Amino acid sequence: MRLLIVILLVFSDFFSKKIIFHSIELNKLIPIVPFFDLTHIHNYGIAFGLFAGILPLWFIILSGLVMVIFLFFWMLKTTNKLDMWGILLIIIGAVSNIGDRLINNYVLDFILLHYNQYYWPAFNFADIYISIGIIIIIIQSFNIFKPRLKDINE
16 A cells, blocks of 8 residues: 555656646746646755855765655654654655756656745646655654653653
C-alpha cells in the first residue's frame, strides 16, 4: 500500500509539472481565483528560490540526497506510524524535487498564492508533500511531549 502511495504521489508531482511546462509560458500568470494563480517558474535555488545562483547545482542535489538518506534511516527506526508517514511524505517530496533538478537543472514551481499584491513564493506538489510531512511530525512531537509537559507543570 505504501509503495502505491509513493508511486502515485511522485507521478502526480511529475505529471503536474509536465502539464505546466507544456501549457504555460515561462513566468506567465494565469489567474484561477482571486487568491490563486497558476504560473511557470524555474527555481534554481532551494526552498522559495533561496541561494539561487549562489549554491552550485551539485551541492543542492548532494545535500538533498544526504537528507533523504538520513530521513530514510529515521523512518526505519521510528515505531510511530504518524512519524513514519510524515517522514515518508518528506522523502517523497525531496526525491521528486531532486529528480526534477537532475532532469532539468531546476525545479518547476507553478502554484502561486497571494492576497492582493502580497505573494507567497511559488511552489509545487512536492513542496506540499514536504510541508504536510513536517506538519505531521511537529503535531506528533507535541503529542509525545504533552504527557511530559503535564508532569513538569504539576
